[in-house]
Amino acid sequence: MFLENGCPIAPTVLDRAGVLRTARAEHHFSWASGPVPPGLPVVQSWGWLFTPDGRVLVLLGPDTGSACLPGGTPEPQDHGDIAATLRRKADEEAAARHGEPLTIGHLRDNGRGRVRLAAALTRVGPARPDPATGHIYTRVLATPEQAVELFNWGPSAADQLDSIHEARQRLGIPGAARQPFTELVGPTTW
Structure with missing residues (x-):
């Protein structure tokens, strides 16, 4: 990388979004594969949305460059369906559509569950503001390993991976070859 006045002369999407200068939020919760046990309230539903080449969709916050998966908090209109929460949030945050998701596991956070789902990404529309925050996320594709490097998941990261x-x-879906992060700037269909 070449620098001019301390800045890259050919910045990557990670440079432009500020990812490399942003502290990663710590999420050191215990991991359990499989569905959420009865009685454990679900407070988040996040998705690993795969392209046909094995990369996944990661969102970068516009203000901080912090990385996250598509997904969020269940709302009454989801009727307790974690897949419905993921569908709604992926559309709101990333204009993303996906196939039928699989539950892969959950994190235990003080008696609450943070569910992780996986699905095939089928379409990404034009970027638009998230109605809940007004943010327009930078959408990137990364290998699962690269995505995990952007998160601070502590000891459970290897089990989640x-x-x-x-x-x-x-x-x-095949495993993805390591390659540079790719920004999704326009509509794409798989």
Whole structure:
């Protein structure tokens, strides 16, 4: 990388979004593969949305460059359906559509569950503001390993990554070759 006045002369999407200068939020919760046990309230539904080449969709916050998966908090209109929460949030945050999701596991956070789902990404429309925040996220494709590097998941990260790859295989999607992050700037269909 060449610098001019301390800045890259050919900045990557990570440079432009400020990812590399942003502290990663710590999420050191215990991981459990499989569905959420009865009685554990679900407070988040996030998705690993795979392209046909095995990369996943990651969102970068416009103000901080913080990285996250598409998804969020269940709302009454989701009727307790974690897949409906993911569908709604992926559309709101990333204008993304996906196939039928698989539950891959959950994190336990003080008696609450943070569910992870996996699905094949089928379409990404034009970027638009998230109605909940007004933010327009930068949408990038990364290998699952690259995505995990953007998160601070602590000791459970390796177990989560194993579950992610098991789900990818169940979906019939190949493993992704390591490559630079790719920004999705316009509509794309797979």
